[in-house]
Amino acid sequence: MRIHHLNCGSLRKIPLLDEELTAAAPDRELAAVCHCLLIETDSDGLVLVDTGLGTADLRHPERSLGADWVAYAQPVLDPEESALRQVARLGHAPQDVRHIVLTHLHRDHTGGLPDFPHARVHVHPDEYRAVTDPAAAHHRHSLDHFMPAHRAHDPLLTPAHVDADVRSEWFGFPGVARPQGLECELLLVPLPGHSAGHAGVAVRDDEGRWLLHGGDAYMYHGELEHTPALSHPVLDPVQQGAQTDAAARLGTRDRLRDRADAVTVISAHDPWEFARLTAPRG
Structure with missing residues (x-):
């Protein structure tokens, strides 16, 4: 399998926190991202993990995403960032994307579904x-968070399967589900607190290490890389406004931090993480 890291929607700029400013950190302010994965598989065609903002969102943002969200998130609205355009630039047709796996159904993760x-x-x-x-x-x-414009085409929404007869755990996270009809090794790992059924998407990277797209379980790398957790004052209100269970979300975040040595964990919106993963390898 080959994994591509895509930014499918730049949002408002956020500063690197003062505690992390160093001479080796040249990018002190970056636009938040909608970090998606495009996975090339031998058995299942292309698998897209989250979709970011879609082409209809970029044409009619207030109608598709909601005026209040647009005013706060300040999306850049660049059509070239849509998953549809990026799939084409990689040499694929839209029909090659046979499966989409979502961490959850909030608007900045589902905008590309109609594409x-x-x-x-x-x-x-x-x-x-x-x-x-x-x-x-x-x-x-x-x-309220799953926007009508993103589901107007009646997407083929499919619940993943939890095998009750098998101990469905992944690095100690229970309730792991497997998407139906996928042969490749890809798992939906419950990461509760942000939405009713928020889950990370686990897949092995090009080097065989587990990569976990953690969705919105956390939004700033300092939450996993610092003890105690270093959250971001710009992103904290976003998290608090969307979450369904604050205690569960904080528990999820702390459990992810404890496993960061064994698994590469990524957030849907942290631009510094995205920059690290997409930097040319020397």
């Missing part, structure tokens, strides 16, 4: 239940 209407869309069963079961406790909260 790949044929793709099967996989989510953790808890997230699926939150938007399809009217009796679910977080049903209204979840639908």
